[in-house]
Amino acid sequence: MTSAIHEGLVPGSIPVGRDAPAPARRNKIEVVELTARYGNREAITGVTLSIPARTVTAIIGPSGCGKSTLLRCLNRLHEATPGAGVSGRILLDGRDLRAEDPIVVRRRVGMVFQRPNPFPTMSVRDNVLAGFRLTGVRPRSPEEVVERALRRAALWNEVKDALDRPGTSLSGGQQQRLCIARALAVEPEVLLMDEPCSALDPVATARIEELVREVAPEVTVVMVTHNMQQAARVSERTAFLYLGRLVEVGDTATIFTRPAERLTEEYITGRFG
Amino acid sequence: MNGRAEERDPAIRRFRRRRLADRVFLVLTVASVGVVLAPLVAVVGSVVARGAAAVTPEFLVSVSRPVGEPGGGIGHALAGSALLVGSALAVAGPFGIAAGLFLAGTRRNRIAWAVRASADVLTGVPSIVVGVFAYAVLVVPLRHFSGLAGTLALAVLMWPLIARATEEVVRMVPRELSEAGLALGARNWRVALRVVVPAAFPGIGAALIGAASRAAGETAPLMFTAFGSPFLALDPTEPVAAVPLVIFNYAVSPYDDWRRQAWAAALVLCVLVLAGNLVSRSLIARRAPR
Incomplete structure (x- = not known):
């Protein structure tokens, strides 16, 4: 993997030459002056944001501030909505997303939705394998894929004897973890999560937060949440969006303790939103 | 107080x-x-x-007898109706479902507009006009009435019903479901075929049964296409019997026995159509959203 070379500094080496100010963390995604519209309405305006690799980045902000739209731009799902439009650039590993086939983008950038949405006509096993089945790819060992994905989603022990049951027969929290397993099964580089816990109870929420922490060293996670405690618990970086604009982005600890913007502070302390 | x-x-x-x-x-x-x-x-x-x-078991299986001879039934007409409706369904089903999927997937598009408009217009066209069309297209050139012409007439009647009903049930499939498929990197057509159609399957089944039971009761488009026949004729190039035609012919006849049989045939047709509608309804009810 050539990317590993860029990822960090070799311990003990001294940066020299042009590479001297090499970033400590490589950016997986760069969003540059992104504007997204539904018809004539701008949902996000001129957002510029970089998302470091193998970290959890939380996007927070009040309802309707464009969090989900921003997320849906990152796997080009936004443009699948009728009437949607985008301008600006998004770079994935330095390459413009628009230069790639959206199909390829979405294989590299997985997504988990707000409400658990396992395919109702498929079993638990088939749901996990859906990313292969629906793209015409045959995994070498489907059983291994299923077990690995379900283990990563912390669901294996609960469903290993129920793989043939319909995916919708599971509880809400299990369904959401099934959806995470489905997204992880195809080994994406990035995982987008759109308020993944908003339909779940606190126990199920805690399990999902835990598994997000566990996959983060391997996968870049971008999580939209309206729950600030959740952002504080799971993310390394936090971006605050308000009325479609990026107000502030930084290390989560900084954003929550010493935000640079007054608006951020007011939102975080619950004065609006 | x-x-x-x-x-x-x-x-x-x-x-x-x-x-x-x-x-x-x-x-x-x-x-x-x-x-x-x-x-x-x-x-x-x-x-x-x-x-x-x-309505006796014998009535359901035996064929028409000449006036004056006791007995006789509508077996030939039931078989003929099954043939006509079945083959019309085989023709209109795939086209109707495909059109419905297309309509559900595209909203603002000139082709979609044209398809939707023609389906709606076709639904409103009196069925006898559709019969005249099939007469002009198939009966006149072939120079005789045939099951084929009847099939065409019924298929033309069924197509828009299936298309619009399919569009409706496909639209009811939650968008999150097709987005889940898209987000996994699946192409649109695969999402349609492997995610949306299975989720809408009961509804599409209901659409097919509904259209079939509507067609099974149609008389006008068959009068000068399938024409009717007193025999168990299942050759699609020949005139074919159908239950509504039997009802019509017997009901306007001057013979008491035939008119009794017309009532019996009407009852059978009612029960069949009603059963079709009930099955179609229950399928829709089962496709309750999560």
Whole structure:
């Protein structure tokens, strides 16, 4: 993997030459002056944001501030909505997303939705394998894929004897973890999560937060949440969006303790939103 | 004393007025339901009363007999109707489902507009006109009536029904479901075929059955296409019998026996169409959203 070379500094080496100010963390995604519209309405305006690799980045902000739209731009799902439009650039590993086939983008950038949405006509096993089945790819060992994905989603022990049951027969929290397993099964580089816990109870929420922490060293996670405690618990970086604009982005600890913007502070302390 | 106080209280007087209005409306709605149901009960009642006695197992399987000969039935017509409706369904089903999927997937598009408009216009065209069309297209060039022409007429009638019903049930599949498929990197057509159609499957089944039972009751488009036949004729290039045609021919005949059989055939047709609608309904009910 050539990317590993860029990822960090070799311990003990001294940066020299042009590479001297090499970033400590490589950016997986760069969003540059992104504007997204539904018809004539701008949902996000001129957002510029970089998302470091193998970290959890939380996007927070009040309802309707464009969090989900921003997320849906990152796997080009936004443009699948009728009437949607985008301008600006998004770079994935330095390459413009628009230069790639959206199909390829979405294989590299997985997504988990707000409400658990396992395919109702498929079993638990088939749901996990859906990313292969629906793209015409045959995994070498489907059983291994299923077990690995379900283990990563912390669901294996609960469903290993129920793989043939319909995916919708599971509880809400299990369904959401099934959806995470489905997204992880195809080994994406990035995982987008759109308020993944908003339909779940606190126990199920805690399990999902835990598994997000566990996959983060391997996968870049971008999580939209309206729950600030959740952002504080799971993310390394936090971006605050308000009325479609990026107000502030930084290390989560900084954003929550010493935000640079007054608006951020007011939102975080619950004065609006 | 207490009662007086209540009567003077404007809140309680208002409440009483509302309760009265509520009851009046309840009576009115129940009466309207009665008005709507009365013709149905009358139709079904008279069909059952006059037809039930003649419906015997033998009636269902034997073919037409000449006037004066006792017995005889509508076996040939049931087989003919099954052939006509079945083959029309085989033709209109795939086209209708494909069109419905297309319509559900595309909203603002000139082709979609044209397809939707033609489906709607076609639904409104009197069925006898469709029969004339099939007559002109197939009967005139081939120089005789045929099951083929009847099939064409029924297929033309069924296509828009299937397309619009499919569009509706496909639209009811939650968007999150197709987005989940898209987010996994699946192409649109695969998401449509592997995610959306299976989720809408009961509804599409209901659409097919609904269209079939509607077509099974059609008489006008068959009168000068399939034409009818007293024999068990299943050659699609020949005239083919159909239950509605038997009802029509027997009902206008001067023979008491035939008219009795027309009532019996009407009962059979009613039961078949009703059963089709019930199955179609129950399929829709089962496709309850999560």
